[in-house]
Amino acid sequence: MSDGMNMTARDAIFAKLREHKSPQEDAYPLPPVAVFGDCDASPERFAKNLAQMGGKLLPRKPGESIAHVIDAAFPARQNLCTAVPEVEGTLRIEDLEDHYQANKVDVMVVRAAFGIAEVGGIFLSEVELKEHLADVHLAQHLVVLLSQAELTGNMHTAYRDRSEFKTAGYGVVMSGPSATADIQGVLIRGAQGVRSLSVIWD
Amino acid sequence: MSNKPIPHAKSAAEWIEKEDHYTFHDERLWDMRQKRDEQMHLLPEWQDLREQASRLKEHTLAHLPHYLEQFEENARRNGIHVHWARDGAEHNRIVESLLKKHNKTSIIKSKSMITDECEMREYLEPRGYSVTETDLGERIQQLDGQMPSHVVVPAVQKLTGDVAQLFAKYYDTDPASDDPHELAEAQRIAARPALLTGDTGMTGGNFLVAETGTFVVCTNEGNADLSANLPDLHIATLGIERLIPRMADLGVFIRLLSRSALGSPITQYTTHFRKPKKGGEMHVILVDNGRSDRLAMDDFWSSLKCIRCGACMNTCPVYRRSGGQSYGAVYSGPIGAIIDPTFNAKKFSTLPFASTMNGSCTNVCPVKINIHDQLYKWRQVLAERHEIPFVKRALMKMAGRLLAQPALYRLSISGAEVALKTVPRFALYNYFNQWGKHRELPHPVKETFHSWYKKNRLNKEKGAEKEETEA
Ligand code: SF4
Numbered sequence: 001m002s003d004g005m006n007m008t009a010r011d012a013i014f015a016k017l018r019e020h021k022s023p024q025e026d027a028y029p030l031p032p033v034a035v036f037g038d039c040d041a042s043p044e045r046f047a048k049n050l051a052q053m054g055g056k057l058l059p060r061k062p063g064e065s066i067a068h069v070i071d072a073a074f075p076a077r078q079n080l081c082t083a084v085p086e087v088e089g090t091l092r093i094e095d096l097e098d099h100y101q102a103n104k105v106d107v108m109v110v111r112a113a114f115g116i117a118e119v120g121g122i123f124l125s126e127v128e129l130k131e132h133l134a135d136v137h138l139a140q141h142l143v144v145l146l147s148q149a150e151l152t153g154n155m156h157t158a159y160r161d162r163s164e165f166k167t168a169g170y171g172v173v174m175s176g177p178s179a180t181a182d183i184q185g186v187l188i189r190g191a192q193g194v195r196s197l198s199v200i201w202d
Numbered sequence: 203m204s205n206k207p208i209p210h211a212k213s214a215a216e217w218i219e220k221e222d223h224y225t226f227h228d229e230r231l232w233d234m235r236q237k238r239d240e241q242m243h244l245l246p247e248w249q250d251l252r253e254q255a256s257r258l259k260e261h262t263l264a265h266l267p268h269y270l271e272q273f274e275e276n277a278r279r280n281g282i283h284v285h286w287a288r289d290g291a292e293h294n295r296i297v298e299s300l301l302k303k304h305n306k307t308s309i310i311k312s313k314s315m316i317t318d319e320c321e322m323r324e325y326l327e328p329r330g331y332s333v334t335e336t337d338l339g340e341r342i343q344q345l346d347g348q349m350p351s352h353v354v355v356p357a358v359q360k361l362t363g364d365v366a367q368l369f370a371k372y373y374d375t376d377p378a379s380d381d382p383h384e385l386a387e388a389q390r391i392a393a394r395p396a397l398l399t400g401d402t403g404m405t406g407g408n409f410l411v412a413e414t415g416t417f418v419v420c421t422n423e424g425n426a427d428l429s430a431n432l433p434d435l436h437i438a439t440l441g442i443e444r445l446i447p448r449m450a451d452l453g454v455f456i457r458l459l460s461r462s463a464l465g466s467p468i469t470q471y472t473t474h475f476r477k478p479k480k481g482g483e484m485h486v487i488l489v490d491n492g493r494s495d496r497l498a499m500d501d502f503w504s505s506l507k508c509i510r511c512g513a514c515m516n517t518c519p520v521y522r523r524s525g526g527q528s529y530g531a532v533y534s535g536p537i538g539a540i541i542d543p544t545f546n547a548k549k550f551s552t553l554p555f556a557s558t559m560n561g562s563c564t565n566v567c568p569v570k571i572n573i574h575d576q577l578y579k580w581r582q583v584l585a586e587r588h589e590i591p592f593v594k595r596a597l598m599k600m601a602g603r604l605l606a607q608p609a610l611y612r613l614s615i616s617g618a619e620v621a622l623k624t625v626p627r628f629a630l631y632n633y634f635n636q637w638g639k640h641r642e643l644p645h646p647v648k649e650t651f652h653s654w655y656k657k658n659r660l661n662k663e664k665g666a667e668k669e670e671t672e673a
Contacts, residue, residue, distance in 0.1 A: 010286040013442065013490045014267050020498035023264035031257045033450040036247035037457075049467065099398055099432060118457075119468040131480045134431035137424050155453035155468070165449050166414055169280070169477030170431070175468050178424030182339035182355060183382035184362045185230045191338065192390050192397075193424015193471070 035160065039153030041117050043201065046151055050120030053176030054189040056198040058143070069200055070107065070143055077106040077141075083130055084111045084145055086202070093132050102135035108194075110136060111145040113164050115199075118154035121175040122146055122199065125168035133170050142177070142194040145202040207589075210552045213528035227359055228522045234355075235516040237465020238566065245457075254454050256570035259507035262412075262445050263497060269412040269445045270488070276415025280477045283485040290320030293489050297322060297404075297437060300485060301331060304435055306401040312419070312426035313337035314406020315353055315510060316439050316489055318532045333404075334396045336425035338389045345372050351526030353533065354463045354512040359525045393425065403429040407440040407475075408509065409455060410488075413448045416476040417486060420459055420469040427473055434482045438475065442488050443497075443506040455509060458568035462511040496544045501579045505540050507569040514563035514573055520556045529553060536563040540576045543584065551589040554580035 038045075047057050060069050066086050074080075081096065082089035087109045096102050110129065112122035122144050129136050136142065152158045158173075159165055178193030190196065242248045262269055274284045287293035301307065309326070311317070311333055323333045323344070335344040339356035343349065345368050350356035357365070365385050370377035375388045405426050409418040417438055419426050430436045446452060460469045478484035497503045515521045515535030526534035531542040531550060536557060542550035554577045557563075563573040 009288045009292055012288055013286055013488075013494060014270070016490075016494040017267045017270075017497065020494070021264070021266065022498055022500050022503040023260060025264050028257070028261040028264040030261050030447060031254060033448065034250070034254045034454060036250050036254075036454075037245055052467065053470065103394065103398060121468060121472070126479070133479050134428055137427045137431070155456045156450075157453075159453045160450045165416075165452075165474060168474065170479060171474040171476070172427060173468070173472040174470065175472075176470055179422050179470050180338050180386055181422075181464070182337075182342065182357055183365050183385055184226065184360075185233070185355075185358075186362075186382040188383055188386045191386060191423035191425075192336065192393055193427060 033160065035156040037154055037156070038118070039157055041151040041153040041157070043148045043151065045117040046115050046120055048120070049118060050176065050199060053120045054179060054197075055120055055176040056196065058198045058200045060200055066145065066200055066202060070109065073143075073198060074107050074141060079105045080107045080109065081105040081139065082109045083128065083132075084109055086145065093130050093135065096132060096135055099134060099138060102132070102138040105135070105139040107141045107143060108136055108139035109143045109145070112150070114150040114152060114158075114162055115146050116155065116158045116173065117151050119173070119175045121173040123162070123164060123171060123173050125164055125171045127168065137193045139194055141196045142174075142198070144197065144199045146199050148201055205546065205548050207549060207551050208530035208553065210524065210528050210530070210556050213524070213530070223359060223361060223525075224523065226361060227525055230358060231516040231522045234464055235513070235566070238462055238513055238516070241461035241465050241467065251454055251458055252568055252570050255458055255568055256507065258446055258451050258454065259569050260504070262447055263443065263503065263506055266442065266445070266497065269447060270442060272412040273410050273415055273445060276413070277486060278415070280415050281484070282415065282478065283483070285485060285487045287487055287489045287491070289491045290322070290489070291325075293320045293439060293487055293491070294322050294325040296487055298326065298329065298331075300435070300437060301402060304402075304483075306435060308332045308334070308400045309402045309404050310334050310336055310397050310400030310429045310433070311404040312406070312421060312429045313340045313356065314404070314439055315350065315532060316406055316441055317404065318350060319491060320439070320489065334400065336393050336397060336429050337421075337423055338386060341389060341393075342368060348527060349532055351534065352512055352515060353510045359527060397425075397428050397432055400429070401433050402435045402437065403431070403433045405430050405436070405438045407438050407444060408459065409452060410440055410445045411449050411452060412445055414476060416449070416474050418452065419473045419475070420456070420471070421473070422470045424471060427471055430473075430475065431479060435485075436475075436478070436482060437485045437487065439487045439489060441493055442490055443493050459509055459511055462513040462566065462568040492544055496541070499544070502540065502544065502576055504571055505537070505576060507571050508537055508541075509569055511568055513566040513568065517562045517566045519558060519560070524556065529556070536573045536577065537571075540573060540580060543580055547584065547587065548589055551584050554584065
């Protein structure tokens with residue numbers, strides 16, 4: 001920052017840190033990157049942990065279209081907003097004019113860049129969301145298309161292997177829908193973001 | 203701000219009188235602790251994770267200027283504005299100047315302990331800015347005019363009925379509601395218009411990744427992703443100790459954080475901000491506020507490793523039985539008791555005594571902070587500095603021990619002449635009367651607290667401490 005006051009603050013903080021720091025540099029070398037634990041990246045492991053986090057796997061019969069799976073899961077839905085070419089929906093995410101329109105979306109369909117088996121998590125960035133970062137969280141329900149070929153084992157392998165963490169401007173790992181337990185410890189799925197999160201293998 | 207020592211024990215005594223609150227709080231936090239244990243047992247690598255997390259944090263703190271520079275450089279390259287604040291007041295002025303510059307007036311905010319530490323709301327609101335907490339627990343506390351009671355579950359000291367009363371006043375819901383779903387839904391409905399119209403989003407953050415200039419926010423409700431992404435202006439406040447070196451190190455911390463906090467494998471949202479959104483502006487304010495002083499303290503610097511999981515609070519018998527509000531500080535529980543005195547040794551002089559020294563906090567800490575050793579060292583420091591007279595010191599130590607029932611109680615009553623049920627309350631109320639609080643004793647008692655204490659303490663304390671300690 002060119003702001004003079006701020007420059008002073010920065011200098012003051014660094015000066016203090018350099019002069020008085022108690023832990024000595026040589027005593028604390030950087031440990032090598034660690035990968036611990038189960039690295040199983042199977043769809044079964046993903047599905048089990050997705051369920052634990054409150055997410056759903058929508059069953060899909062061989063040859064069944066994604067649109068059909070969504071219609072079966074959300075028979076009462078009106079606005080179906082889509083960020084994927086596989087589903088037509090009632091409107092495309094690129095065509096959302098403002099957040100108020102997104103606020104009326106019943107079901108949003110996106111494709112995740114990858115999934116993390118350990119936590120049943122899916123990764124979304126501005127690429128998959130077509131820059132509509134907030135709109136995905138305004139929708140009532142989220143449907144995620146995920147390829148079984150894009151699964152990684154656990155959080156270590158995810159951060160080590162997936163380049164998206166170093167390229168995306170906004171990257172969110174969602175493990176199940178929004179949730180809260182802030183009132184007397186009662187777990188409520190569907191807090192302020194999406195009320196449900198469903199995954200379809202594709 | 204008053205410098206008067208926080209009457210932890212007195213507040214705790216008042217708390218204990220609300221029996222249903224007290225019981226729920228104790229059980230809820232113990233349940234979180236047990237869920238954490240279940241997660242730990244599922245991962246054979248748990249101790250390796252803790253060791254790695256501890257070593258990474260120690261390394262980063264020992265090289266803090268280097269990693270801060272690296273973070274700043276990378277964040278700036280990605281288009282993030284980086285600011286530095288020596289203290290809370292400076293932080294608040296930076297926020298205000300950004301709001302002024304962009305002609306903004308309404309902040310939608312996700313939970314962040316550090317903005318509470320900076321007393322940002324208190325600064326901005328009288329100046330005409332609105333600050334809306336969007337996290338459910340934090341919002342409950344905001345509406346009730348209270349500080350967060352817990353770093354992870356801010357309103358854990360309240361029962362459904364308390365929330366119903368509060369929401370009835372502000373959200374026009376049924377004051378008699380006893381359904382948490384209904385109340386959470388009321389928050390969702392009330393928050394949406396605020397989220398849609400707020401012109402500035404504010405978040406905290408759990409980690410800063412030096413290698414990429416990323417900051418990471420771990421949440422469950424979805425309100426942080428909404429608050430950050432809806433407005434064009436996003437301001438994030440983080441402490442300078444939040445750094446880790448590499449993206450590949452993040453897995454260690456993410457794997458530990460929510461498992462230690464709530465006993466869930468991960469938070470519902472793990473969000474990585476590396477660049478402003480298209481057409482938006484992103485600011486990161488890095489706050490010192492006493493951290494550089496703490497880093498210079500030989501005995502206490504390692505408390506900066508803390509990732510604010512709250513596990514030490516959930517396991518602490520004193521915290522569970524006294525409630526976060528009794529600490530009178532932004533940070534409560536064992537971690538609060540070691541960092542609060544670094545902000546104000548006099549005001550928070552009583553807190554290091556709110557402990558049984560059972561070591562359970564140290565055992566559960568995912569980054570291996572020697573919390574109970576530091577509590578002990580604080581007692582020594584405060585005694586040397588004469589922040590508290592001797593008599594009070596001895597009594598405060600007792601408060602910690604007595605709140606740590608049932609272990610100590612079970613042992614202590616074995617040699618006492620009073621009935622099993624009366625001992626805990628009798629002993630506590632006697633003790634709390636030291637602060638001039640008058641209350642009738644629940645039952646007539648034969649023995650004074652002091653004679654009881656003298657008779658029982660010496661050989662009993664040691665054994666009692668073990669009981670709640672994790673093997
Ligand atoms: S001190 Fe350790 S256990 Fe306590 S909140 Fe911090 S990281 Fe968690």
